[in-house]
Amino acid sequence: MIIKLATFLLPILYALVLWRFSIWRLRRELDERSVPLREPRLESVIGQMANTLALPEIPVNLYEVAEVNGLAAPDGRIFLTRGMIEAFRADQISAAEIASVIAHELGHVALGHTRRRMIDFTGHSVIRLALASVLGRILPGVGAHLAGFLSSLLAARLSRRDEYAADAWATALLIKAGIGADGQKSLLAKLEQPAANRAGPAAWLMSHPRAGERIAAIEANERRWRPGEPTAPTV
Numbered sequence: 703m704i705i706k707l708a709t710f711l712l713p714i715l716y717a718l719v720l721w722r723f724s725i726w727r728l729r730r731e732l733d734e735r736s737v738p739l740r741e742p743r744l745e746s747v748i749g750q751m752a753n754t755l756a757l758p759e760i761p762v763n764l765y766e767v768a769e770v771n772g773l774a775a776p777d778g779r780i781f782l783t784r785g786m787i788e789a790f791r792a793d794q795i796s797a798a799e800i801a802s803v804i805a806h807e808l809g810h811v812a813l814g815h816t817r818r819r820m821i822d823f824t825g826h827s828v829i830r831l832a833l834a835s836v837l838g839r840i841l842p843g844v845g846a847h848l849a850g851f852l853s854s855l856l857a858a859r860l861s862r863r864d865e866y867a868a869d870a871w872a873t874a875l876l877i878k879a880g881i882g883a884d885g886q887k888s889l890l891a892k893l894e895q896p897a898a899n900r901a902g903p904a905a906w907l908m909s910h911p912r913a914g915e916r917i918a919a920i921e922a923n924e925r926r927w928r929p930g931e932p933t934a935p936t937v
């Protein structure tokens with residue numbers, strides 16, 4: 703009985719330790735390699751979004767990696783990578799396009815994705831380990847691989863849904879702030895073209911659904927949320 707209980711509890715305990723460790727490691731990495739972003743040419747678009755959200759300011763951090771990426775940490779902080787800021791300084795990316803990345807990451811924070819993703823991560827590990835122990839007994843050898851595949855499939859589905867939700871939240875904010883969603887669409891199109899990625903690989907897109915599908919979803923929301931229309935959502 704005790705052994706049975708241990709084989710059930712140990713994977714859960716392992717997943718919890720892994721979860722705490724990954725949060726700690728991520729926070730340390732971000733603390734060590736980032737500084738507050740000071741970019742005078744971005745102040746006006748960031749200020750417009752802060753006004754719309756009735757916030758005194760939206761703090762944005764500069765993360766010292768070459769990739770072109772934006773991210774929201776589990777604690778809610780927003781980061782833009784050095785690669786993205788370099789592309790902006792080289793006029794490869796506009797202020798409205800940068801604003802759309804900040805808005806998208808704010809969407810992940812506002813909708814609770816950054817917190818839930820860490821919970822998803824634990825859930826994912828627990829599901830994988832539980833499936834592996836069950837399937838491993840039925841199908842020795844392939845059971846563990848099958849468990850990994852099934853749990854990754856589940857995690858991928860969850861993340862696609864979050865991306866569309868964060869995009870929609872960003873579109874609403876960008877329209878209300880008077881910036882508009884053109885930058886959001888043009889950046890997606892730009893990052894999908896390999897030629898435009900001179901500043902580094904578009905890591906931002908790798909965990910995200912295809913650009914064409916996302917642009918179509920943004921356009922559908924734009925038609926519904928034209929400025930001044932009563933159906934425009936509250937952000």
Ligand SMILES: [Zn+2]
Pocket residue numbers: 806810864865868910
């Ligand atoms: Zn995202």
